[in-house]
Amino acid sequence: MIINIIFILLLVVLCVAIFRFFAKKSNGLYTNILLFGVSIVHFFIFVYRFFYLNIDAGDSRRFYDVASQSTDWFSLFGIGNKSMPFLLYPFVKTGISYFSLSLLFSILSFMGYLIYFKILTKNISNKTLLEKTLIALFFIIPSLHFWTVSISKEAIIFLLMALVFEKINNLKFSNLNIIASIVIILFIRPYLAAILMFPLIILNFKNFSFKYKIIITSILAVSVPVILNFLRISSLESLKSNYLKVILFAKENGSSSINLLDNNYFERVFLVLFRPLFYDAQTILQYLVSFENAIWIILFVIFILLLKNKPTVFKSMIFKFLIIYAISVVAFYSIYMYNLGLASRMRVMFMPYAMISLILLSNSSEKKYNNF
Numbered sequence: 085m086i087i088n089i090i091f092i093l094l095l096v097v098l099c100v101a102i103f104r105f106f107a108k109k110s111n112g113l114y115t116n117i118l119l120f121g122v123s124i125v126h127f128f129i130f131v132y133r134f135f136y137l138n139i140d141a142g143d144s145r146r147f148y149d150v151a152s153q154s155t156d157w158f159s160l161f162g163i164g165n166k167s168m169p170f171l172l173y174p175f176v177k178t179g180i181s182y183f184s185l186s187l188l189f190s191i192l193s194f195m196g197y198l199i200y201f202k203i204l205t206k207n208i209s210n211k212t213l214l215e216k217t218l219i220a221l222f223f224i225i226p227s228l229h230f231w232t233v234s235i236s237k238e239a240i241i242f243l244l245m246a247l248v249f250e251k252i253n254n255l256k257f258s259n260l261n262i263i264a265s266i267v268i269i270l271f272i273r274p275y276l277a278a279i280l281m282f283p284l285i286i287l288n289f290k291n292f293s294f295k296y297k298i299i300i301t302s303i304l305a306v307s308v309p310v311i312l313n314f315l316r317i318s319s320l321e322s323l324k325s326n327y328l329k330v331i332l333f334a335k336e337n338g339s340s341s342i343n344l345l346d347n348n349y350f351e352r353v354f355l356v357l358f359r360p361l362f363y364d365a366q367t368i369l370q371y372l373v374s375f376e377n378a379i380w381i382i383l384f385v386i387f388i389l390l391l392k393n394k395p396t397v398f399k400s401m402i403f404k405f406l407i408i409y410a411i412s413v414v415a416f417y418s419i420y421m422y423n424l425g426l427a428s429r430m431r432v433m434f435m436p437y438a439m440i441s442l443i444l445l446s447n448s449s450e451k452k453y454n455n456f
Contacts, residue, residue: 087179092187099191106198114216115205122197122223129226130190130233134183143168144235148185151176163314167272168237182235189239193232196246197223200436203253204443214446218383222439227376231429237272238432244269245436248280252405257288258296266303274311276433279416281307283408287401344422352418356431357384360424373428380435383442390445397445406441410434 103123110116143165150169154160157177160170175185204219211219232239244265251259262284270277285300292300347355358377365371397403413434421427 088181088184091180091184095187115208125224126194126229129229147235148182163274186234189235190233193239193242196243199246199250218443227428231432258292274314278307279412283405352421356414356417356421356427387442403444406437410438
């Protein structure tokens with residue numbers, strides 16, 4: 085009990101210190117209100133998920149229980165879902181409770197929001213009304229908070245993706261912080277690390293130093309067998325077999341699952357981006373998510389209209405990186421996505437970058453396409 089009280093107090097002190105630091109960096113009433121708003125939304129949803137929805141039943145509790153029941157830390161080492169008990173083990177064995185660790189993960193994802201906040205609200209007085217509206221939407225969209233306030237891979241990846249974008253925004257494509265983030269993501273969600281390296285390499289490989297090229301090549305060499313092992317692919321037949329298992333699993337599990345055989349690829353793209361919508365919502369939460377998905381559709385239309393009128397935005401390395409990454413992730417998820425809840429959760433992996441690309445595109449001055 086004492087250990088948990090001390091741990092929670094340290095987290096609260098850390099959170100207050102981080103908030104005060106970013107509050108001092110904020111300029112103007114608008115940014116301070118926005119900062120306060122994102123803080124309230126994030127921790128309100130944490131309280132709502134933990135105490136009202138009882139998130140003990142999800143993967144987060146299973147990660148904690150596996151770490152708690154294990155007696156050998158290194159036996160837990162693995163990739164994907166196996167990585168989470170391994171990361172939790174030292175905390176659990178120290179006596180840190182499930183609630184305390186949930187709070188820690190919530191603060192980690194909150195730090196990701198603050199990194200985005202620092203970048204997106206820079207020179208806020210010079211931004212258009214559309215930009216300010218999009219920035220506000222970025223921070224208050226509920227589902228991104230909902231999926232990052234518990235013990236989850238999403239919470240860690242959300243922070244790491246923010247750290248990567250911070251460097252990309254400063255046009256530091258060859259940076260050791262990016263490499264470190266990619267390596268951790270490779271451990272937690274291998275395929276996402278490969279997708280993240282894809283735009284980095286095709287956009288800037290020729291400009292990398294020899295040392296950085298060696299590092300990137302080494303990570304790629306490690307990534308291939310790791311990803312194949314993670315996806316359990318050893319041959320073309322195993323690929324087909326695994327896909328059939330996913331189809332069977334989708335049929336037998338989950339109240340919001342779809343039949344992959346009855347849906348073509350483009351229907352699954354729509355699922356990844358915008359479902360559930362009102363016509364297929366069955367629960368109160370799905371109806372709430374439907375309102376959010378309706379907003380995503382509107383934003384997508386705005387994106388297409390702006391892109392049509394501002395083709396020169398593709399001169400921006402940042403914009404190209406964001407778009408290539410987001411399209412690649414959506415294309416990958418659309419291969420196998422079978423569940424409406426899973427689709428909502430996986431948006432954490434690409435919606436922040438997609439929203440930032442829209443904010444960048446909405447900028448009235450093309451001179452600002454290079455950074456925020």
